[in-house]
Amino acid sequence: MAGAAVPTRLVGKIALVTGAAQGIGRASAQRLAAEGAVVVVADANAEGAEETAKLIRDAGGSAKARPVDVTSADQLEQLVREIVAEFGRLDVAHNNAGIDIGRHPTLVDTTEDEWDRIMSVNLKGIWLSMRAEIPSMTKGGGGAIVNTASAGAFKAGPGFSAYGTTKAGVVMLTRAAALENSGANIRVNAIAPGMVRTPMLESAFSDSPQLEQMLVQMTPMARISDASEMASIVAFLASDDASFVTGATIVADGGSLA
Amino acid sequence: MSGAAVSARLAGKVALVTGAGSGIGRSSAQRLAAEGATVVVSDLDLDGAGATAGLIEQADGTAKAVALDVASGDQLERVVAEIVAEFGRLDIAHNNAGIDLGAYASLVDTTEEQWERVMSVNLKGVWLSMRAEIPAMTKGGGGSIINTASAGGFKAGPGRGVYNTSKAGVVMLTRAAALESAAANIRVNAVSPGMVRTPALERAFAQNEQLEQRLMQMTPMGRISDPSEIGSVVAFLASDDASFVTGASIGIDGGGLA
Numbered sequence A: 001m002a003g004a005a006v007p008t009r010l011v012g013k014i015a016l017v018t019g020a021a022q023g024i025g026r027a028s029a030q031r032l033a034a035e036g037a038v039v040v041v042a043d044a045n046a047e048g049a050e051e052t053a054k055l056i057r058d059a060g061g062s063a064k065a066r067p068v069d070v071t072s073a074d075q076l077e078q079l080v081r082e083i084v085a086e087f088g089r090l091d092v093a094h095n096n097a098g099i100d101i102g103r104h105p106t107l108v109d110t111t112e113d114e115w116d117r118i119m120s121v122n123l124k125g126i127w128l129s130m131r132a133e134i135p136s137m138t139k140g141g142g143g144a145i146v147n148t149a150s151a152g153a154f155k156a157g158p159g160f161s162a163y164g165t166t167k168a169g170v171v172m173l174t175r176a177a178a179l180e181n182s183g184a185n186i187r188v189n190a191i192a193p194g195m196v197r198t199p200m201l202e203s204a205f206s207d208s209p210q211l212e213q214m215l216v217q218m219t220p221m222a223r224i225s226d227a228s229e230m231a232s233i234v235a236f237l238a239s240d241d242a243s244f245v246t247g248a249t250i251v252a253d254g255g256s257l258a
Numbered sequence B: 001m002s003g004a005a006v007s008a009r010l011a012g013k014v015a016l017v018t019g020a021g022s023g024i025g026r027s028s029a030q031r032l033a034a035e036g037a038t039v040v041v042s043d044l045d046l047d048g049a050g051a052t053a054g055l056i057e058q059a060d061g062t063a064k065a066v067a068l069d070v071a072s073g074d075q076l077e078r079v080v081a082e083i084v085a086e087f088g089r090l091d092i093a094h095n096n097a098g099i100d101l102g103a104y105a106s107l108v109d110t111t112e113e114q115w116e117r118v119m120s121v122n123l124k125g126v127w128l129s130m131r132a133e134i135p136a137m138t139k140g141g142g143g144s145i146i147n148t149a150s151a152g153g154f155k156a157g158p159g160r161g162v163y164n165t166s167k168a169g170v171v172m173l174t175r176a177a178a179l180e181s182a183a184a185n186i187r188v189n190a191v192s193p194g195m196v197r198t199p200a201l202e203r204a205f206a207q208n209e210q211l212e213q214r215l216m217q218m219t220p221m222g223r224i225s226d227p228s229e230i231g232s233v234v235a236f237l238a239s240d241d242a243s244f245v246t247g248a249s250i251g252i253d254g255g256g257l258a
Helices: A023-034 A046-058 A073-087 A112-139 A161-184 A199-207 A209-218 A228-238 B023-034 B046-058 B073-087 B112-139 B161-184 B199-207 B209-218 B228-238
Strands: A014-018 A038-043 A062-067 A092-095 A143-148 A186-193 A249-252 B014-017 B038-043 B062-067 B092-095 B143-148 B186-193 B249-252
Touching: A014 A023, A014 A073, A014 A112, A023 A038, A023 A046, A023 A062, A023 A092, A023 A228, A038 A046, A038 A073, A046 A062, A062 A073, A073 A112, A092 A112, A092 A228, A112 A143, A112 A161, A112 A186, A143 A161, A143 A228, A161 A186, A186 A228, A199 A209, A228 A249, B014 B023, B014 B073, B023 B038, B023 B046, B023 B062, B023 B092, B023 B228, B038 B046, B038 B073, B046 B062, B062 B073, B073 B112, B092 B112, B092 B228, B112 B143, B112 B161, B112 B186, B143 B161, B143 B228, B161 B186, B186 B228, B199 B209, B228 B249
Parallel strands: A014 A038, A014 A092, A038 A062, A092 A143, A143 A186, A186 A249, B014 B038, B014 B092, B038 B062, B092 B143, B143 B186, B186 B249
Antiparallel strands: none
């Protein structure tokens, strides 16, 4: 899906991608690197992050893997400090780390532990990431932040209540950050993916064989997207092609919300 | 604003842009051509369309100017038939032709004639355009349609009732067309610009000196965009970089709706 001709809009830029050990984050890191950025590949899974960095370097790009837990403000502050120390600046951040709770309970059946855990990664993690990134970008004269929300932020779905709520929060957090930082020349936007073939989704398919067919039928484009189709949107938002786009959420769901 | 490095994502594509005699449409036509598309530049104002085609040809692009009133179903059918006859296909359409009342008027003070005129161009014109384009794209195996809506389609503004209503209609028309045409491999999306430095806006500034300052203050990014900043989003939506994006409206408003 990533067309043969990838533009080179991000030459000289320093980018951070969280949750980049797999799925959307890995594809995003690869695409940003293919467009010329130096990419810091961050994930709680250090081994997966290293694999992504290796894929990028094998393709001729520049990448460095770093472990990070986005629920830890200290780790995020330290990571951003290290990026600025080593590369001199931070221009692009794709705050993408997110989790599913691994089962699909109703709100009534959701435990407090599950609620706290998904909120701390998917919502507070994005806030903490931006809190660490924005001062560095401001010092550098500006930047572009892309947060991973979800089509589930706009439409409730059975078993996705806590997840959808975190992602709706990401949409508003994105708007708030855009408003606060436009004076610092920092654009803040979100992507809202629908169904994407990621390890997270593949594991749901293995739990429920009918799920894949059902999800395909629910999508007007009648297919599940490839992670590279999200990465191309991230690269657009990171680039000057989106120079007047801020506070926006780009839905990429094959028409499900149409 | 249109970055130095423009990619060639649209080589071999045939594109139609309406309202391309000036402003956003002209800029979009230039950008689509710069990315490799053959662009049919249409406008009610044939001189303006000719000037746009001339600019494209001077930059080594391929363009053809045609006169077109988008309020006429017959003219649209004929233009699309001519495009298919001459170029063999239609891959991309940017339905951009739109008008303003030329004055701010409350709904109570709006005449029926004004209502009919704005609706016939801004809303019915987009429908008639798609009605003519979709069958040709379907025969060609797919395509990408971009409609020009407005940030005003999401937020009411004093004196803008009819214009904004027409643009909110474009947002839903875009969703409806996306849903209906997904199976034909046609993606349909909208751009929703905020303030853009177009000839229409420059005329308004000439009439009201405080307006420019006021509009800049209302925009978090503190400036008015250049039409090229809309053209770059149109090119993104037209390209395979947006391969899973359909039914979406992308706000390009410097944070105005954040």
